[in-house]
Amino acid sequence: MSNSSKKMKTYYESIIEKGYSRRDFIKFTTYMTAFMGFEASMIGQVTKAMETKKRIPVIWVHFQECTGCSESFIRSDHPLVADLILDHISLDYTETLMAASGHNAEEAKQESMKENYGNYILVVEGAIPMKDDGVYCSIGGRTAIDILKESAAGAAAILTFGSCSSWGGVQAAHPNPTGSVPVDAIIKDKPIIRVPGCPPIAEVMTGVVMHYATFGRLPELDSLGRPKQFYGKRVHDTCYRRPNFDAGLYAESFDSQEAKDGYCLYKLGCRGPVSYNACGSMGWNNGVSFPIKSGYPCIGCSEPDFWDNSPFTERLMNIPGIGIESSADTIGKVTVGVAAGAAVVHALATNIAKKKELREAEECGEENERNIKA
Amino acid sequence: MATTFNFKRVYVWELPVRLFHWVTVFSMLVLTITGFIIADPPAINTNVEATNSHWFGYVRAIHFITAYLLIANSIFRLYWAFAGNQFANWRNFIPYTKKGLKNIFHVLKVDIFLMEDKEHKLHNISIGHNYLAAFSYFIMALFFIVQVVTGLALIADTSDWWFPNMFKWVSNMLGGDILTRYIHHILTWVFMAFAIIHVYLVLFHDYVEARGEASSMFSGFKFIRSERVKETESEIIKRATEQMREGKTIETDIEETKE
Numbered sequence: 001m002s003n004s005s006k007k008m009k010t011y012y013e014s015i016i017e018k019g020y021s022r023r024d025f026i027k028f029t030t031y032m033t034a035f036m037g038f039e040a041s042m043i044g045q046v047t048k049a050m051e052t053k054k055r056i057p058v059i060w061v062h063f064q065e066c067t068g069c070s071e072s073f074i075r076s077d078h079p080l081v082a083d084l085i086l087d088h089i090s091l092d093y094t095e096t097l098m099a100a101s102g103h104n105a106e107e108a109k110q111e112s113m114k115e116n117y118g119n120y121i122l123v124v125e126g127a128i129p130m131k132d133d134g135v136y137c138s139i140g141g142r143t144a145i146d147i148l149k150e151s152a153a154g155a156a157a158i159l160t161f162g163s164c165s166s167w168g169g170v171q172a173a174h175p176n177p178t179g180s181v182p183v184d185a186i187i188k189d190k191p192i193i194r195v196p197g198c199p200p201i202a203e204v205m206t207g208v209v210m211h212y213a214t215f216g217r218l219p220e221l222d223s224l225g226r227p228k229q230f231y232g233k234r235v236h237d238t239c240y241r242r243p244n245f246d247a248g249l250y251a252e253s254f255d256s257q258e259a260k261d262g263y264c265l266y267k268l269g270c271r272g273p274v275s276y277n278a279c280g281s282m283g284w285n286n287g288v289s290f291p292i293k294s295g296y297p298c299i300g301c302s303e304p305d306f307w308d309n310s311p312f313t314e315r316l317m318n319i320p321g322i323g324i325e326s327s328a329d330t331i332g333k334v335t336v337g338v339a340a341g342a343a344v345v346h347a348l349a350t351n352i353a354k355k356k357e358l359r360e361a362e363e364c365g366e367e368n369e370r371n372i373k374a
Numbered sequence: 375m376a377t378t379f380n381f382k383r384v385y386v387w388e389l390p391v392r393l394f395h396w397v398t399v400f401s402m403l404v405l406t407i408t409g410f411i412i413a414d415p416p417a418i419n420t421n422v423e424a425t426n427s428h429w430f431g432y433v434r435a436i437h438f439i440t441a442y443l444l445i446a447n448s449i450f451r452l453y454w455a456f457a458g459n460q461f462a463n464w465r466n467f468i469p470y471t472k473k474g475l476k477n478i479f480h481v482l483k484v485d486i487f488l489m490e491d492k493e494h495k496l497h498n499i500s501i502g503h504n505y506l507a508a509f510s511y512f513i514m515a516l517f518f519i520v521q522v523v524t525g526l527a528l529i530a531d532t533s534d535w536w537f538p539n540m541f542k543w544v545s546n547m548l549g550g551d552i553l554t555r556y557i558h559h560i561l562t563w564v565f566m567a568f569a570i571i572h573v574y575l576v577l578f579h580d581y582v583e584a585r586g587e588a589s590s591m592f593s594g595f596k597f598i599r600s601e602r603v604k605e606t607e608s609e610i611i612k613r614a615t616e617q618m619r620e621g622k623t624i625e626t627d628i629e630e631t632k633e
Contacts, residue, residue, distance in 0.1 A: 223546040234531060234551075248430035250417040258419055267417060274551035276531075304549040315413060316559065317552075328556065332563030339567040343574035346488075353488035354582055361584065364378050 037229035065126030076202030131179030238280030271300030461502030
C-alpha cells in the first residue's frame with residue numbers, strides 16, 4: 001500500500017491505469033465541476049488540472065466515532081469519487097478501509113507522513129476525548145490527542161469529515177462524559193475545513209480535494225468554516241417540499257394522509273429552515289434520497305451541537321435544568337401568567353393600601369362638584 | 375390631604391413620541407401574532423394544490439415588513455431622544471444621577487410596594503416618565519436590539535439586501551441558526567409580559583393620581599400641580615397688575631420649584 005504512493009502519478013494516469021476510459025474520466029470531471037458549483041466553462045480547467053496535477057496524498061484518521069461517515073463515503077454517487085480518494089489519491093492510512101493492520105499499518109502511515117510531509121491532506125473522522133489525559137480513545141496504545149497532533153504536524157490542511165470532528169458530535173453532547181472536543185480545539189495552526197453532517201455527503205470531500213488540486217488553494221469557507229459551495233444554502237431552500245411550506249400545508253403526524261402526500265414536515269420539528277447543507281440538491285446513496293424525501297424531518301445534523309437540540313420532532317427544544325425539562329413556551333406562558341396575576345394582585349392591594357388617599361380624593365372631588373358655579 | 379390643588383396642563387408627549395408609541399404598539403401586536411403563527415402554524419390542510427396557495431408565505435412577508443417598520447420607527451425614536459423635548463430626551467432613560475436613583479427608590483416604595491407617602495414632596499411628582507418606568511423602557515430597548523439582530527441574522531441568508539446581511543455574524547457567534555431562532559422566540563414572551571405590566575401600571579397611575587396618565591398618550595397633555603410648574607412671565611405680570619390695582623404691595627412668590 002505504501003509502495004503505491006512512492007511514485008506519484010497524475011489523477012488522469014491513475015484513473016486510466018485503473019481501467020476507466022477517457023470518456024468516464026471526462027464524465028467524472030464534468031460531474032465534479034457541477035458539484036463544486038462552477039460554471040460549465042470551468043470543466044476544461046478542472047479536466048486539465050486532473051490530467052496534469054500530481055495526486056494529493058490523503059491520510060484518514062479515526063477517533064471517537066461510529067464510522068458512519070466512512071459508510072456514507074463508500075456509497076458515494078459516482079464510482080470514481082470513492083476510487084479517487086481511496087485508491088488513487090492515497091490510501092496510505094485509514095483504519096476502517098485499509099487491508100494492513102497492526103504494526104505494518106502504523107509503519108505505513110509513519111512512512112507516508114514522512115514522505116509527504118507538508119503536502120498531504122489529513123482527514124479526521126471522530127471527536128477527540130480530552131478528559132483524564134485522553135484515555136477514552138486510544139489506538140495502538142496511543143491516545144487520540146497524540147495521534148492527531150502527530151498527524152496534523154505535516155498536513156497541508158485538515159478536513160474534518162463529519163459532525164464529530166467538526167463540532168464534537170454525539171459524544172460531546174450534554175453532559176459530555178469524556179470531555180470530547182472537535183479538531184479545531186486542539187489544532188490551531190492549520191487550515192481546517194469543516195465538512196459536518198451525520199454523516200456528511202461523500203462528494204463534499206472529493207469536491208474539496210479536487211478544488212485543492214485544481215486551484216492549489218482551499219475552497220471559500222462560510223463563517224463556520226464550511227465550504228460555501230456545499231453549505232451555502234439552507235436545506236429548506238433546496239427542499240422539494242418547500243411549496244407546501246409556503247402554502248401552509250403541513251403534516252402533523254407521521255401516520256397521516258398529509259405525511260403520505262408529501263406535505264411540509266415543519267410542524268414535525270424539521271430543522272431544514274435552520275440547517276445549512278446540500279442534502280436537497282445532492283442526496284445520499286447515489287443521490288437516491290435524503291431524510292425529508294424519505295418522510296423524516298431534518299434533524300439539523302450539520303449544525304453545531306445538534307444533539308443537544310432535542311426533541312427532534314418538536315419545533316422548540318427543551319430547556320434542561322429547570323426542574324423538569326420544559327420548552328420555552330411553557331416558561332413563557334408561566335411568565336406572562338405571573339405578570340398578569342401580579343397586576344391583578346397589585347390592583348387589589350392598591351385599593352386596600354391607598355384606601356384613605358383614594359377616599360379623600362373622591363370626597364374632595366365631590367365637594368368641588370357641589371360648589372360648581374351655575 | 376383633602377385639598378384640591380390647582381393643576382396645569384403640560385405638553386409632555388410631542389406628536390412624534392405619540393406616533394412612535396402607537397406604531398410600536400401596532401407593530402408589536404402584528405409581530406407577536408404573526409410570530410406565533412410562524413413558530414407553530416395551524417395546519418389548515420385543504421385539498422388545494424400547493425401551487426395555488428401561499429398564505430404562510432404572506433404571513434412571513436407581513437412579519438418581515440412589520441419588523442422593518444418597527445426598526446425604522448425605533449431609529450427615528452433614537453433620533454428624537456436627542457432632538458425632542460426634555461421628556462423625550464435620552465437622559466430620562468438611564469438613571470445615572472443621584473436624583474434618578476432616588477426617584478426609582480421612591481417609585482418602588484410608593485407605587486410598587488404601595489407604602490404610604492408620608493411627606494408629599496413636590497419633586498417626587500414625575501411629569502414625564504418616572505425614572506423606574508423609563509429605565510424599564512431602556513431595558514426593553516436592549517432586549518429589542520437583541521430581537522432585531524437575531525431576526526435579521528435569521529433572514530440574512532435568504533435576503534439579497536446588505537442590511538440584514540450585516541447581522542449574519544450574530545448567528546455564527548451563537549453557533550448557528552437554531553439557538554438564534556430560539557432566542558428570538560423566547561424574547562417574544564418577554565415583550566408580552568412587559569406589555570401587560572406596562573399597561574397595568576399606566577392604568578394604576580391614572581387611577582391613583584388622576585392626572586390623565588392614560589389619555590396623555592393620545593392628547594400629549596398631563597395635568598401637573600401648579601406649584602410644580604414654574605410661573606410664566608405673563609402670569610407673574612398679570613398677578614402683579616391685579617395686586618397693584620387692589621392697592622397691595624407687589625409680592626412675587628416665584629418659587630424655585632426646579633429641584
